Amino acid sequence: xxxxxxxxxxxxxxxxxxxxxxxxxxxxxxxxxxxxxxxxxxxxxxxxxxxxxxxxxxxxxxxxxxxxxxxxxxxxxxxxxxxxxxxxxxxxxxxxxxxxxxxxxxxxxxxxxxxxxxxxxxxxxxxxxxxxxxxxxxxxxxxxxxxxxxxxxxxxxxxxxxxxxxxxxxxxxxxxxxxxxxxxxxxxxxxxxxxxxxxxxxxxxxxxxxxxxxxxxxxxxxxxxxxxxxxxxxxxxxxxxxxxxxxxxxxxxxxxxxxxxxxxxxxxxxxxxxxxxxxxxxx
Amino acid sequence: xxxxxxxxxxxxxxxxxxxxxxxxxxxxxxxxxxxxxxxxxxxxxxxxxxxxxxxxxxxxxxxxxxxxxxxxxxxxxxxxxxxxxxxxxxxxxxxxxxxxxxxxxxxxxxxxxxxxxxxxxxxxxxxxxxxxxxxxxxxxxxxxxxxxxxxxxxxxxxxxxxxxxxxxxxxxxxxxxxxxxxxxxxxxxxxxxxxxxxxxxxxxxxxxxxxxxxxxxxxxxxxxxxxxxxxxxxxxxxxxxxxxxxxxxxxxxxxxxxxxxxxxxxxxxxxxxxxxxxxxxxx
Numbered sequence: 110x111x112x113x114x115x116x117x118x119x120x121x122x123x124x125x126x127x128x129x130x131x132x133x134x135x136x137x138x139x140x141x142x143x144x145x146x147x148x149x150x151x152x153x154x155x156x157x158x159x160x161x162x163x164x165x166x167x168x169x170x171x172x173x174x175x176x177x178x179x180x181x182x183x184x185x186x187x188x189x190x191x192x193x194x195x196x197x198x199x200x201x202x203x204x205x206x207x208x209x210x211x212x213x214x215x216x217x218x219x220x221x222x223x224x225x226x227x228x229x230x231x232x233x234x235x236x237x238x239x240x241x242x243x244x245x246x247x248x249x250x251x252x253x254x255x256x257x258x259x260x261x262x263x264x265x266x267x268x269x270x271x272x273x274x275x276x277x278x279x280x281x282x283x284x285x286x287x288x289x290x291x292x293x294x295x296x297x298x299x300x301x302x303x304x305x306x307x308x309x310x311x312x313x314x315x316x317x318x319x320x321x322x323x324x325x326x327x328x329x330x331x332x333x334x335x336x337x338x339x340x341x342x343x344x345x346x347x348x349x350x351x352x353x354x355x356x357x358x359x360x361x362x363x364x365x366x367x368x369x370x371x372x373x374x375x376x377x378x379x380x381x382x383x384x385x386x387x388x389x390x391x392x
Numbered sequence: 393x394x395x396x397x398x399x400x401x402x403x404x405x406x407x408x409x410x411x412x413x414x415x416x417x418x419x420x421x422x423x424x425x426x427x428x429x430x431x432x433x434x435x436x437x438x439x440x441x442x443x444x445x446x447x448x449x450x451x452x453x454x455x456x457x458x459x460x461x462x463x464x465x466x467x468x469x470x471x472x473x474x475x476x477x478x479x480x481x482x483x484x485x486x487x488x489x490x491x492x493x494x495x496x497x498x499x500x501x502x503x504x505x506x507x508x509x510x511x512x513x514x515x516x517x518x519x520x521x522x523x524x525x526x527x528x529x530x531x532x533x534x535x536x537x538x539x540x541x542x543x544x545x546x547x548x549x550x551x552x553x554x555x556x557x558x559x560x561x562x563x564x565x566x567x568x569x570x571x572x573x574x575x576x577x578x579x580x581x582x583x584x585x586x587x588x589x590x591x592x593x594x595x596x597x598x599x600x601x602x603x604x605x606x607x608x609x610x611x612x613x614x615x616x617x618x619x620x621x622x623x624x625x626x627x628x629x630x631x632x633x634x635x636x637x638x639x640x641x642x643x644x645x646x647x648x649x650x651x652x653x654x655x656x657x658x659x660x661x662x663x664x665x666x667x668x669x670x671x672x673x674x675x
Contacts, residue, residue, distance in 0.1 A: 227603040290602040294609040302667040319573040320510040326577040334661035378617035384585040
């Protein structure tokens, strides 16, 4: 690979760039970012070779969009307008239905592959980029049949070099299930953080009492609001469905406690304990 | 220290035993457990020297109770009945009000120190015991003034040797605040696990989509129901209060989404983001 363009040089884009530099040392990695200081930082960190802008995209062989999903909706069509017939463009967003619909009839639809690498940390920005972020992680590809065969191949080669395992899924199913296994976790974590901060606002010593369990459950509340707000917006219907079910499970648990039915409280927890086996292999 | 008795040789008791064996290699560690196979396992793992029973407690210099909090309520008075005037008995439970009340008028109250080491993992049983579990962790001591001065000193010496930092608190305040920073996290995690498992019961492939974020937020759902049920029971009033606030925050967040007020959704997350600074130093 020669000219690789990363649009958005934060955690996701930067981590792609870091591994690509190792895998293909001869390639040139161009960075595009609406925030110029991010580009300066990325160049200083060594994973972006040159600043670029949209007019330069004609020379791109591979384009990776790693920006918030609302920005992707606006920018992906413009990127497709600019790239050559042999370029492959992927996005990395946590919602897939709106974006696939948006470029459905774009004349360069076959140059685009809809991807969602299930990887990240709670941090953001160029400094958050890390090597091997994608190793052994799942990458969900949507509507693979809409991408030109040779370009699919090129993208899959990169994902394979990065050590990712591929799952194919339609955008509707992706958005529905990812609401359960990812989006809901973020809301549960943010609201847990809010509940505790609100209560303990004037008693900061109290956080000395918090252990690793609390840290683990509120870890995602450190995530970027700029990234997550448009995800919740685009996946509104599914996310609200998960919230309804989560809230009703919490209310049920509270009722059991109020009724002193601690045998049922015990059974609720026993039934959920087999998450152990389910989680094996995720981390 | 010579004769140390550990009652309950699981994660908490076993981890004490492991470090004590390293710190005081000449001491003898006796194990008491209602489950004889736990004792066999603990002896095989090397952190318990000898099986013992309640009749042997007269020779104890230090007794550590590390059993579910409902069992502690029953067993602590019996332990105090048995020990000599120079023995120090500590418990390690996650609730403090009921247990302090229970032994308030016990003739050997001054031999007891109410402790809550904020340390653990989501695993349980003798095999879950690990070295250095308590290093740099907080240990909350309640009603320290009710314990004989010399025995306080002995317990604090051990905690200090284990690398723990001490916080003093009254039992009521302990139970109220720990509901926020520990007990609520466990329920949020169990109910998150339940919500996802219920939904995805027939689509186990879906868990391939789960990333480290999901794993982190549901980690506590692996915890022992036998340990947590009596904690929720003893701390019922406080836990229900935290659940009420958590549920109302979730409902509020859902309302904002339903009303398409994504600016407010964004602000909710921004306000909670400073959990970053609060969490610094916990993990």
